[in-house]
Amino acid sequence: MKKSYLEQCLQKEMRVRAFSLLEIMVGLFIMAFTFIPLINLLMGTLEFTKRDDRTITAINLCYSKLKRAVEFPFLEIAVGTYGGTGQKTFSTKDGTPDLFFGVENIKGTLYRTTLNVTQATGTFTLDTFNFTGLEDVSSSFSDSGTDMTKYFAVPANWSSKTVSYDNFCKRYSVTVEWQPSEKQNAINHYTLSMLKGNFMGFTQVNNSSVQE
């Protein structure tokens, strides 16, 4: 049976559009070739995620330990270095272990924490008001009695001074060290630092005891 012109064309078209084994193989090769960098990218992303997870753990560990350290009474943690390769646990008053510095294993990664406490040094600058020789000093800030505020406007009653706060302030620094990846030998560190003032026993402290 003789095929119509349309059938002949369609048959030809189908022949032209069909894929040979060679074409499929070449196509697969090209696809595989393009997938190599994509898979590498994916693996890299997974590695970065793991590294970020460790970094965030280190940051949280550092922050929580620092916050806890500054909550301890001023005199309870003396100037010095704690933890690191050694171990140090600070306990609450009833003896419960509360704050640990040293090496800890968190989710299969080792984190080394160190607390470094130093004396903070510096000076305060201010204008000081000279109450000496003025009438009824005791009533200066009370609701009754002589109004002292009139003296505050007199420049002669004010003088500038600079006072050291060396014995009243400490700097607490917590450092966390960890290995960011099994593939690297490098050690990362993260340090947070905060000042803590001595507000203990303030009823016994007056201005004259401050070093000038």
Next chain:
Amino acid sequence: MKGFSLNNKRRASAVAVAIVFAAILLQLALAYVYITSQTKPQTVQIDESIRLECEARSLTELALLKFFLFTSDYYAAWETGVHHGDWTHSNKFSVDAPEFKIVSSASNSSFNTTPVNAWIATMTLLTDSRYNEEALQIVATAKYTDQMNRPVSKQITGIYSLSREVNSLPDVEMAQ
């Protein structure tokens, strides 16, 4: 001849479709690259937030210590401002004091060593005479420029309740 013309038309449309797809993919890739370059990693954001907070908190602590050590001077400076409109002494005690304007690298890490600027923004007495209550409010700001050259800042507010007594230092309790 007719068969060839039919084939040619199809090839042309295939090229057009391929170009459109390629253009869309390229646009998506460009958008992805742009978004990635503009987005700051979460780790960096957490690091910045904590570092800035530590520096600002250090300053509020230092300001509170100064208040404790020189309570009467601060009250006198404050009263001068309230009664005579002269805030020079009060400002010198707080916002203008050089010890409250710091550039610090005390908090740092393997991946971020950029120094942080911190200062006391305000230090005010909040008094409510109706309830015989008084509080000291200290606001500290910390700011730094990140690796993308964008400013990042954080403000910390400390409010401390006070009891003012004649001829004695106040009892201070951290309220917030």
